[in-house]
Amino acid sequence: MSAAPIFAVxxxxxxxxxxxxxxxxxxxxxxxxxxxxLVVVFGICMRSGKAIMDTLAIRNFATKExxxxxxxxxxxxxxxxxxxxxAGMMVMVEGMAxxxxxxxxxxxxxxxxxxxxxxxxxxxxxxxxxLSMFIDSITVIMFLAAVTIELAQLLKFNPxxxxxxxxxxxxxxxxxxxxxxxxxxxxxxxxxxxxxxFLNNTGVVAGICLVISVFxxxxxxxxxxxxxxxxxxxxxKFPKPSEAITNKKDFIVSSIIFGMAVILLITHATxxxxxxxxxxxxxxxxxxxxxxxxxxxxxxxxxxTLVFFIGLFIVVGGLEETGIxxxxxxxxxxxxxxxxxxMIAIILWISAIASAFVDNIPFAATMVPIIQSLSxxxxxxxxxxxxxxxxxxxxxxxxxxxxxxxxxxxxSVAAKNGHPIxxxxxxxxxxxxxxxxxxxxxxxxxxxxx
Amino acid sequence: xSQLIISVGREFGSGGRVIAEELAKRxxxxxxxxxxxxxIAQQTGMSAEEIEKYNEAPKSxxxxxxxxxxxxxxxxxxxxxxxxxIYDHAKAGESFVVVGRCSETKLRxxxxxxxxxxxxxxDAKIKRVMEVYEMDEHHAKEFIIQKDKKRKRYHxxxxxxxxxxxxxxDLCINSSRLGIDGTVDMLENYIKARIGK
Numbered sequence: 001m002s003a004a005p006i007f008a009v010x011x012x013x014x015x016x017x018x019x020x021x022x023x024x025x026x027x028x029x030x031x032x033x034x035x036x037x038l039v040v041v042f043g044i045c046m047r048s049g050k051a052i053m054d055t056l057a058i059r060n061f062a063t064k065e066x067x068x069x070x071x072x073x074x075x076x077x078x079x080x081x082x083x084x085x086x087a088g089m090m091v092m093v094e095g096m097a098x099x100x101x102x103x104x105x106x107x108x109x110x111x112x113x114x115x116x117x118x119x120x121x122x123x124x125x126x127x128x129x130x131l132s133m134f135i136d137s138i139t140v141i142m143f144l145a146a147v148t149i150e151l152a153q154l155l156k157f158n159p160x161x162x163x164x165x166x167x168x169x170x171x172x173x174x175x176x177x178x179x180x181x182x183x184x185x186x187x188x189x190x191x192x193x194x195x196x197x198f199l200n201n202t203g204v205v206a207g208i209c210l211v212i213s214v215f216x217x218x219x220x221x222x223x224x225x226x227x228x229x230x231x232x233x234x235x236x237k238f239p240k241p242s243e244a245i246t247n248k249k250d251f252i253v254s255s256i257i258f259g260m261a262v263i264l265l266i267t268h269a270t271x272x273x274x275x276x277x278x279x280x281x282x283x284x285x286x287x288x289x290x291x292x293x294x295x296x297x298x299x300x301x302x303x304x305t306l307v308f309f310i311g312l313f314i315v316v317g318g319l320e321e322t323g324i325x326x327x328x329x330x331x332x333x334x335x336x337x338x339x340x341x342x343m344i345a346i347i348l349w350i351s352a353i354a355s356a357f358v359d360n361i362p363f364a365a366t367m368v369p370i371i372q373s374l375s376x377x378x379x380x381x382x383x384x385x386x387x388x389x390x391x392x393x394x395x396x397x398x399x400x401x402x403x404x405x406x407x408x409x410x411x412s413v414a415a416k417n418g419h420p421i422x423x424x425x426x427x428x429x430x431x432x433x434x435x436x437x438x439x440x441x442x443x444x445x446x447x448x449x450x
Numbered sequence: 451x452s453q454l455i456i457s458v459g460r461e462f463g464s465g466g467r468v469i470a471e472e473l474a475k476r477x478x479x480x481x482x483x484x485x486x487x488x489x490i491a492q493q494t495g496m497s498a499e500e501i502e503k504y505n506e507a508p509k510s511x512x513x514x515x516x517x518x519x520x521x522x523x524x525x526x527x528x529x530x531x532x533x534x535x536i537y538d539h540a541k542a543g544e545s546f547v548v549v550g551r552c553s554e555t556k557l558r559x560x561x562x563x564x565x566x567x568x569x570x571x572x573d574a575k576i577k578r579v580m581e582v583y584e585m586d587e588h589h590a591k592e593f594i595i596q597k598d599k600k601r602k603r604y605h606x607x608x609x610x611x612x613x614x615x616x617x618x619x620d621l622c623i624n625s626s627r628l629g630i631d632g633t634v635d636m637l638e639n640y641i642k643a644r645i646g647k
Contacts, residue, residue, distance in 0.1 A: 022511050138518060302518060401522040402515040412520035415527035418494025420504075422524060423513060 004045035005322035011036050012324075012366075015315050019359060026359075027304040030311025037318035046321070055317035067277045069192070076320070078313040079365075081189040081276040083306055085179065086136075088279025092257055093139050094300045095286045098293070099251040101258070102143035103244035105131075110151055111241055117157050117227050121165065122214055124148065128166040129173030129210050133180045133203075134262055137170040137406035144170075145413040154238060160419050161221035161429075167410040168213060168398050168430055172437065174406075175394035176206035179265055179275065182309075183364030183393040187386050189276075190368045194269035201387045202394075205444045209395075209437040216433055253289045257282065312362050320369045329373035340380045344445055347371065348388040352396025352438050356403040360393040367393075384449040391441045399434040401426045453562030454479060454545040454645060457553040459605075459619065462597035463575030463590075465630045466568035467549055472634045474547040477641070482539070483549035486532050493531070504528040506550055508603035529608060550601065554618050555609040564641050567614060567622040568633070574626035620644075 015033040019026050042051040053059070057077035060066045066081065096102065109127055113119035124144060131140045144166045145159075152159035174181035178188040178198040188198060245251045264271070264278045273281075287294040319325050336342040347367070354363050367389050375382040397404030401411050401423055411421045456473055460466020467483060474481035482489075487505055491498045504525045514523035521527060533556050536548050540560050548557075554565035570578075572591070579590040605613035616622045621640060625633045 020512065022514070022516060142520075305518075402513065405517040408515050408517040408522045409520045411522040412527060415522075415524050416494075416531065418496045420496065420500070420524040420527070421522075 002045065004041050005324050007045055008037065008041045008318040008322045008324055011041065012315055012319055015312075016358065016362065019362070025304065027308040027311065030308050030315060030362075032311070034311035034314030037315050041318045041322065048321075051317075051321045055314055055321065065274075067274055068272050069274045077317045078310055079186060079189055081274055081279075082182070082185045083309050085185060085189075085275040085279035086182065086309070087301060087306055088281070088283035089136065089179070089261070090301045090305075091283040091286045091297055092254075092261060093135055094297045095250070095290060096254040096258060097139065097143070098246065098297070099254040100244040100246040101251060101254055102131075102139070103147060104241050104251070106144060106147035107239065107241035107244050110147070111235070111238070115151065115155060115235060115238060117155060117225050118218075120151060121162050121221070121225055122218070124162060125165050125169045125214055125217065126210070129169040129176070129206070132170040132173035132406075133177045134258075134265065137174050137181065137404065138409050140170050141167060141406040141410045142413065145410045149413065149417045149419075150239075155227055157227045158224050158419075159417075160414060160421060160425070161217070161224045163410050163414050163419075164421070164426065164429055165213075165217040165221065167404075167406050168217070168433055169210065170406040170410075171394060171398045171404050172206055172209055172213060175391055176203040177265070181390075181394045182361045184390050185275065186361070186364050187368055187390050189274075191372070191382060191386055193383075193386065195265045196269050197383070198390070201383070202390050205391065205441050208444070209440055212436065212440060213433060216436065217429075220429055250290075254286075257286055257289065260285070309361070312365055316362070316365045316369070319366065325366065325369040326373045329370045330377065332370070333374055333378045336378075338378055340378070340384070340450055341446060343374065343378060343380055344384060344388045344450075345442060347385055348392040348438065348442055348445070351389055351392025352399070352434070355393045355396035356399035356434070360397050360404065364389065364393045381449065384445065387449075388445055391445075392438070395434060395437050395441065398437075399427065399431045453540075453543055453560065454641070455540055455553075455557055455560055455563045456547040456641065457557060457563060457565040458547060458549050459554055459565070459567040459613065460550065461569045461575065461594075461614070462601065463579040463594050464568045464570035465578060465625045465633070468630055469568055469625065469634050469637065470547050470549045472630075473637060473641070476634070476638050477545070477547075479545045479547060481547040481549070482536060482551075486535060486548075486551065489535060490528065490531050501528055505532075506601060506604050508600060508607055525604075529604070533608075550605075552605055552609045555611070564644055565619045565621075566637060567616070567619040568625050569614065569622060570624060571626040 011033050015029055018024055018029040038052055042048055042055065055077035057080060060080055109123050110120055113123055128140055128144055145163050148159045148162045148166065175184065176199065178184050178193060178195045184198060187193070261278065261282045264273060268275065268278060287297065290297050332343065332346055336346055351363065351367060371385040371389055372382065374380065375385055398407065401407050401421065411426065414421050454477060458466055458470040470483065471481055487498050487501045491501050505528065507525045509523035509525040514521060514526065532551050536551060536553055537556060539546060540557050545562065557563050575594050576587055576590045579585060579594055580587060583590070583593065585593060602613045611618045623633055628636060
């Protein structure tokens with residue numbers, strides 16, 4: 001073996017370890033490791049300017065396919081479409097949050113169900129899943145958990161079961177669409193899938209699993225959902241949903257922009273606009289509408305996450321260019337003996353187990369080239385492998401408090417309000433739910449695609 | 451100097467807490483140490499015992515994760531609540547003594563801050579811990595090492611410079627030299643000089 005793959009693996013393993021150890025901020029880790037990959041692996045070991053250019057993928061911006069795509073095409077190196085789309089959605093979400101959209105929506109739904117605990121429990125689970133189909137789960141949980149705590153204080157119920165169920169449903173809803181969870185955006189943009197490709201495949205199983213989850217969580221939490229006192233709710237004591245709106249004009253504008261984003265995403269297979277175009281357009285409209293507040297919105301964008309993505313794609317590009325990922329794909333092909341059923345089970349369950357403990361974004365980014373290679377050598381449809389990967393990485397993350405971003409945000413909001421959720425309390429309910437949903441998903445994939 | 455905030459970092463067994471209490475008495479200002487636990491307990495509805503378990507404790511990096519400033523670690527969340535508590539009180543213009551909680555860094559922006567670090571000779575610390583906790587010499591030494599290790603990890607996780615590094619504090623003093631009372635006298639004079647400046 002030459003030096004390049006060895007260094008690529010060392011850099012990749014070091015990056016993963018440093019992310020897990022959390023000693024240095026993760027965007028510095030991936031960016032530093034990305035620079036090392038460019039210099040050591042591509043520059044010194046491979047002496048390949050082409051590998052550097054392919055991985056940086058700057059020229060993609062100049063291609064028509066990057067903005068307007070008629071046929072499916074696969075991308076390599078830094079997935080700029082993912083980065084641009086996430087950045088655009090971040091700007092839009094900041095605008096919506098500033099106008100009070102999320103808090104208004106939560107309060108409105110609580111009002112519609114007359115602030116009764118069990119209906120709130122069920123509707124918030126569904127709302128968490130539906131919102132997460134279009135908006136990042138961190139934002140969804142940040143607002144839902146905060147409103148849940150507020151309602152719990154007013155209605156005197158324990159908010160922990162509700163927050164845990166919301167977290168699980170946010171991750172589940174994220175798996176339903178291409179833009180719901182970062183692994184799906186990576187899978188979708190890398191393999192050229194559309195919003196409807198996801199909705200018709202992972203979306204269907206997410207819908208089935210949402211129904212199962214609502215029943216499951218109601219069954220396991222029913223005793224904890226009891227409200228202290230008479231159970232009669234005095235609605236006059238609650239803050240009115242309209243009070244959540246900070247500025248009526250901004251609220252209407254941000255709601256329209258959100259509606260536009262949803263329509264553009266749903267129709268992007270017909271309009272041929274790529275997610276990169278949609279991200280850029282939505283960000284531009286939000287910033288124009290924000291006027292003098294545009295700079296404030298831009299400042300709130302989570303640049304660290306965007307930098308994290310750039311570094312990550314370069315490191316994974318190192319593994320891809322040096323043939324390591326093909327080697328892993330061949331290994332999975334060998335141990336499954338070419339059996340598609342076994343191959344799918346391995347991808348889904350290994351992705352799920354890994355995502356329960358490590359960040360699912362680097363894992364998904366690494367696995368995409370692996371399933372591409374596996375598909376071409378073993379002859380299994382890439383789509384089937386992609387759905388297995390998406391479901392595994394998205395759902396697996398629900399099993400532990402550190403498996404997905406929504407889990408961290410939800411448990412943190414709960415702890416700050418006097419409801420600490422340790423590993424034991426979290427895993428006792430959410431790990432079994434994760435296993436059930438993964439088992440259902442495995443059966444679904446076997447029945448539908450094999 | 452209208453506001454006085456005395457931040458007391460300390461090695462375990464150095465008598466730092468007792469010194470902080472005495473300084474609070476002499477300057478007639480409240481002390482936030484144990485109070486930080488009961489206050490957070492009242493705020494959140496958690497029991498004081500529950501908070502005590504995570505108080506000034508470092509988190510386990512392997513089983514915790516941080517996302518956009520949010521952390522699933524209960525230790526992190528308790529720490530942040532305590533940081534917020536002391537910051538809010540400082541911002542409100544209150545004078546107080548605070549023990550530990552990375553206060554020398556968290557309250558650095560306040561002109562009224564006097565930051566102290568109390569250390570001690572190992573022999574003297576062992577003697578003190580043996581008396582206070584009724585331990586034998588071996589266990590007392592182990593206990594000190596363990597406690598200081600925990601404080602160091604907690605501090606160095608939450609702030610950039612290292613726990614006990616003299617560059618972080620206005621004054622570092624070995625309480626074994628002058629004894630507890632002598633150290634308090636000396637510190638009182640120093641703080642008065644600072645107030646008068």
